[in-house]
Amino acid sequence: MKIVTGNFANVKKYREVGYCTVSIALSARYYSGERMPELAPKREWINEPEKIYTPLYISEILGKLNPLTIFNRLNALSNGKNVVLLCHEKEGDFCHRRIVAKWLEENLNIEVPELGKMKPKDLFASLV
16 A cells, blocks of 8 residues: 545546545545544644644644554555545645655655646556
8 A cells, every 4th residue: 555645626536546535634525535533633723824733733643643553544444555645735735634744754664745636647657
């Protein structure tokens, strides 16, 4: 299983190439799929600047989780398929999914790239 990040706008493309989509957002009104609410930020942080938000998210959310446990849970949710961690922000915008990606990379020695607006054929190529 490989883990990547993306946003809800591209869910259809991700699913077309066989990814398991997993929301790590606080809410996703029209999304139907797997969710990991333990990776969602707290509502009161939403409008905080990055320099305040990031340390809060790391200490209050990630600091209470085990990266290997999260990896294993993703593997179980996806039945071993590649996973896209989803939230709302556009590629390049500050987002907690990239904080999670960096945390997984640093703790598990894996690469967790952002897929953004890649075309489905490129999505597959990026993981081989």
